Amino acid sequence: MPRFSVIIPIYNKEKDIETTIKSVLNQTYVDYEVILVDDGSTDNSLNIVNAIEDDRIQIFTKKNEGVSKTRNYGITKAKAEHIAFLDADDYWYPNHLETLNHLIKKFPEEAWYATAYEKRFHSTFRSPMNSPILMRGKDWSGKIDNYFKYSLIDSLAWTSAVCMKKDFLLALNGFDVLITHGAGEDSDLWLRAALKSPLIFSNNITATHNLDGSNRISNTPTLKRTYMDVDNYENDSKNNSYLKKYLDLNRYSFAIQHKLSNDNDSFKNYVEKLDIRNLNSKQRLLLRLPTIYLSLLLNFKNKMEQLGWRLSSF
Numbered sequence: 656m657p658r659f660s661v662i663i664p665i666y667n668k669e670k671d672i673e674t675t676i677k678s679v680l681n682q683t684y685v686d687y688e689v690i691l692v693d694d695g696s697t698d699n700s701l702n703i704v705n706a707i708e709d710d711r712i713q714i715f716t717k718k719n720e721g722v723s724k725t726r727n728y729g730i731t732k733a734k735a736e737h738i739a740f741l742d743a744d745d746y747w748y749p750n751h752l753e754t755l756n757h758l759i760k761k762f763p764e765e766a767w768y769a770t771a772y773e774k775r776f777h778s779t780f781r782s783p784m785n786s787p788i789l790m791r792g793k794d795w796s797g798k799i800d801n802y803f804k805y806s807l808i809d810s811l812a813w814t815s816a817v818c819m820k821k822d823f824l825l826a827l828n829g830f831d832v833l834i835t836h837g838a839g840e841d842s843d844l845w846l847r848a849a850l851k852s853p854l855i856f857s858n859n860i861t862a863t864h865n866l867d868g869s870n871r872i873s874n875t876p877t878l879k880r881t882y883m884d885v886d887n888y889e890n891d892s893k894n895n896s897y898l899k900k901y902l903d904l905n906r907y908s909f910a911i912q913h914k915l916s917n918d919n920d921s922f923k924n925y926v927e928k929l930d931i932r933n934l935n936s937k938q939r940l941l942l943r944l945p946t947i948y949l950s951l952l953l954n955f956k957n958k959m960e961q962l963g964w965r966l967s968s969f
Contacts, residue, residue, distance in 0.1 A: 657711075659687035659752055659818070660733035663741050664725035669699040671744035671865070676707055678746035684753040687711060687739075692729045695719030700743075723830035723840045730821065730829055738819050744865045745815040751861035755818045758796060758855050765798070766823035766852040772816045772862040774809075780963045781863070784809040789858055796857040802849035803897035807904060808969040811854060812845040816862040823852065831883070836875035839883025842905070850891055877916040882909055886928065903933040904969070911941060915949055937968045 661679055665672060679689055689709070693701050693716045704714055715732060717725070730738060737759065741747065751770065758768045771789065775781045783789065785808040788799070805811050827847050834840045848854070885902045892899035910925035926942060934942075941949065956966045 657686050657688045657735045658684075658756065659737050659739050660729075660735040660821075661687055661689045661739045661741055661752075662726060662729035662733065663689065663691050663743055664694055664722050664729065665691060665696060665700050665704070665743045666694040666719065666722070666725070667696050667698045667700060668743035669696075669703055672700055673703055673707070675741060675743050675746050676704065676712075678748075679741065680707075680709055681749050682747065682752045683749050684756050687752060688713065688734060690729045690732050691715065692717065692725050692732075694722070694725040721832065721835055722837070723832040723834065727829040727832070730824055733821055736821055738821050738824055740817055741815045746863050746865065747815070748861045748863075750859070751816075754857050754859050754861050758857055759818075761796070762798065762855045765855050767812075767817065767819040767848050768855045768857075769812045769817045770857045770859055770861040772813050772864055773860050774864045774866055774965075776960045776965070777867045780960065780965075782965045783860060784813070785967075785969070786811060788856065791858060793858050793860070796859070797855070799854045799856050801895070801897050802845075802854050803895065803901040806901060807897070808967070810842060810845060811856055812841075812848070813862075813864060814841045815864060817845070819848070823848070827851070834881055834883045836880040838880040839905070843883040846888060846901075850888075877912045878918060885909075899930065900933040903929040907934055907938055907942070911949065914942075914946055915953065917946065935968075941968055 663675065676689070689712045691704050691712060691714045693704070693714065695718045701716065713732065715728070717728060726740065739752065739755065754770050755768055771784055773781050773783050786805045788805040788811065799805060799811065802811060827844065829844070830840050831843050834843055885905050888898065888902060892902055906925040906929040910922050913921040913925065931939060959966050
């Protein structure tokens with residue numbers, strides 16, 4: 656039985672998938688299987704993966720059903736006790752699985768693990784994840800006392816840098832298939848996991864979130880997406896102020912997205928449910944701005960990122 660099952664969902668990723676798979680095959684830790692699940696691709700993705708020869712790779716195909724069902728399908732095929740996820744346009748540094756294995760050996764009784772990551776905005780601009788946990792130094796690793804405290808800007812857990820025990824994943828019922836098109840499928844699972852078990856984390860950056868990848872589901876128009884329901888966790892936040900702030904920051908983000916899409920009813924619904932005291936002055940201002948000015952600021956933000964400057968309201 657392999658130590659890790661690496662699950663990679665694929666849907667029309669012909670431009671990126673070979674680089675992604677090679678980043679797995681180049682790992683210094685080699686006791687793993689790779690489970691590729693093609694979600695009904697209509698491009699050349701399947702031909703590309705079929706041409707890669709490695710005994711550790713298994714390829715499954717199914718009709719197009721979305722990323723949550725695709726990942727959940729991959730979980731059912733996994734032989735290993737530990738499940739590592741990798742999206743088809745992201746990639747790992749060679750020490751990723753080795754770092755996760757070190758965490759597992761150090762904390763064998765825990766249920767889920769993650770490493771720090773970087774964001775790749777384009778070919779010449781990368782930026783480390785933004786979390787106060789990194790202030791502890793790049794060599795720090797350990798148990799996170801409050802997941803939400805350290806996830807108020809960038810989430811500690813990110814899909815392509817997370818590893819979970821299979822039994823824990825199954826107990827959580829995997830990814831919520833009712834959430835679609837990158838509107839919180841991942842965040843919802845990490846939230847449920849964090850409420851059940853502490854995250855074991857390494858500050859060593861071992862993975863790259865490729866924001867410049869092809870055919871990204873997060874680029875789906877807002878009104879075609881089904882968002883995670885943060886109201887489901889409101890009761891849990893009564894005794895955890897960091898969770899409450901985490902939920903309100905998600906409401907803020909969802910509100911802005913719907914305002915930009917001229918869905919004023921959804922915008923008002925998100926705003927009415929959040930505690931404005933959990934937002935900073937910049938975020939409060941953006942909520943009040945007319946849509947036309949929000950659009951101009953978003954375009955400015957994107958242009959600055961192309962120049963190597965990361966701008967954020969968080």
